[in-house]
Amino acid sequence: MAETVEETETEKEAISIVGAGPVGALLALMLAKKGYQIDLFESRPDSRKTNIYQGKSINFALSERGWLALETLGIANEIREQAIPMYCRVMHDLEGNLTKQAYGKDNQAIWSVSRSGINEQLISYAEKSELINIHFSHRLTQLNFNDNTAVYLDSNNQVVTHQSDLVFGADGAFSKVRRLMQELPKQRISYSLDYMPQSYIELSIAANDDGSHKLEKNALHIWPRKDFMLIALPNLDGSFTCTLFMDQTGDISFDALKEHSSVNAFFNQYFPDAVSLLENPVEAFLAKAASPLCLVHIYPWLVNDQVALIGDSAHAMVPFYGQGMNCGFEDCRILSDLVDTTQGKWPLVLQEYQRSRKPNCDAITELAQRNFVEMSDLAGNANFLLRKKIEAKFHQQHPSLWVPLYSMVTFSPNIPYSKALAVGDIQNEIMDQIMQTPDIENIWQDDAIYSAMYELALTKLG
Template identity: 50%
Template sequence: MNTQKQISIVGAGLVGSLLSIYLAKRGHKVNVYERRADMRKNKIAAGRSINLALSDRGWRGLEGVGIADEIKKIAIPMYGRRIHHVDQSTVYQPYGKNDQAIYSVSRAGINMRLMDLAEQQENVSLHFSERCTAASTKNGSLSFINEHSQAEITIQSDFIFGSDGAFSAARMNMMTSNDRFNYQQYYIEHGYKELHIPPGPNGEFLMEKNALHIWPRGSYMMIALPNMDGSFTCTLFFPFEGPDSFATVQTPEQVSEFFNRVFPDAVPLMPTLTEDFATNPTASLVTVKCAPWTFDDKLALIGDAAHAIVPFYGQGMNCGFEDCVVLNELMETYGDDWKTVFSNYESLRKPDGDAIADLAIANFVEMRDKTGDPKFLLQKKIEARFSEKYPDKWIPLYSMVTYSPHIRYSTALREGQKQEQIMQKIMARPDIESVWDSEEVEKAILGALS
């Protein structure tokens, strides 16, 4: 237990809600201000991406406050990728060993559960429809305008956390009031659109339930994740411009032609395809990097507000939850020394935020292009085989990121780059397809490692 502080959190999304529980459990008094209305009372979308993949870093964050079991009830394990080729054949690629899985959760579902669990804490209050208009580290003040009543309030607290997402108002206030704030936002050439595969007539899953489905098509892809009700949420990641793009696929006829041509096995499962395509928004994909993350030992950015990333490693939420874990460990270690907590939080997490941002960009190429490439699959098979034999010498990059919360993202990125260099040499052997499981290849990897 630390000395009780008044703490304000801007944003009651996934990270803000979880953080409030961590802080309350440490004895602090926490007020959380959310711009949106209470999604538990109003049917509104909690952001755009309807489902997310929870993996070990995220579970660790939930376990830290004892709510992993609660969330597991609304999560569907996915043990591998089911690759859908244009010729309608499919291939299964396990994500890891045995029962290693990532879990499909509804973004709104988990957010609402986290809000419920936060409110069960005696010391947490959630405030909705409060739009942050100003933040100052001078006296720890925050101002909000209520979106309904237009009432303006200004509150003071000992510490402030900005967990208000990629377009954080807290961060924007720090950006304009602090000299030497480094900031970068960049968009990829692709956007995304969510589509729908409903459950079968008896509520059954119409595709394999426990897999993440991918239709890799080189420069673009579609994925689908299972939902609790037997449906799948599909997401098309597609260029904004170019021959096959949101610019050229627009009318119902164009949509039908395109989907029948490139996703033929999915079309029969998507009865509302053309309506969904016309109705659902086309959203963009941004990466945000900034520094510093903490200001005057008074305000800290966390989650997407500090490090918005593209979704291709399924790590956005997981990284934000891990921020909470690291912060909590630092509070445990440094007690009331908030200055040290803040500075260590930033120096530890900033390199990891940068690393997962770069990993997420790189994984898009892997998902949309390489998962359909036999040579790449062979490489992964060689790595898996070697890793199984020498688990202390080689953990595949995907496993480091997804199943190894004890390995920092920045370490995973660095090790992954080393592994890739080694594997490029191995894969360059003209005879690799015949000798891939030979002792010779194994020795070559061992040699390159030492």
């Protein structure tokens, strides 16, 4: 019997994963758990030994789709120890007034995690696996898509050649694997990389002297200013990681704000209650180059049923729905499940992975782009907040008929993103009609409102 097991193990495909970010590391762990030999290549040095992440990342908001993927490996609880639950949004208006909006019900939360922190945890798990070899400082330069032979340059600029049965490109929004796919002469690949008008920089709020947080700890803080916004996510050490999103060009933009006096005036005018909390905001603003936000669309994701894209390399999105990493983790979980259901027949695995994930990833990319308006403008709008109250009350009355869009995306991992988008658009039409009711702000709790809403929902959603 032992000989049979050993023979089966040797027949498993050897797999290379290009990119050891959170998605690449998670994929390596999932496939190694199934007995596959994994070589994980990362162009950067080991972040546990160098400070490559400083000032270059946005904290992640880990939600149910991400947790479900981590639970399949049995590591969710350990990751959770390094995360902070955020139960609500706290909106800061120009006068410093605060408005809270719960993310869900029954203490549902999204979780603030450090990008570098979760990446390093996953890398450390991978390092313990006998089936995973991690190669840091290996930059992909060539890939033969016929036999999957890859050429890398190591930290000494020495050429390293590696051949495998399957290759996954998990190397991010500016994926080298994807670019090499696009250069293939006989492949018909549709591709777009679109830059958003907004860019971003990271700022920070330090902890109090006693290590406590200067703002409410279990919340995502937003300073919505219509065309730009500041957000803050809590860290375990009492600090907040803050991100300023703003147009790259224009009257109020990163390009326009270049002088100390104008930057100082900008912060004092638009974020007066945050100025005293932020660590040297003017100096930090002037010292940093704004990073772009981009959207990636590509199809197909596969070449020869042997090379596949996953995570941001296949569907980079903007961070305004907090689903980038969650979606990438869901990619890994779906692909892992397909390995089981097809008994490891990789052409079937990859074809079904592409077929099922492409429309869902397109849907969340669209939703994420739309959500900038909600976060930067509508989140502080009284009419919008009333709309959300009506939705929440109706959901309580008819939980199976109406699940708010945010809950479908964030707390309902078994609802595909594409279904959430389609249902959300219908809900939006219904709410537009309800909000046109005369004097809605004063009669929104009347039974007649919810009777009308029920009839509309039953007709359009039932």
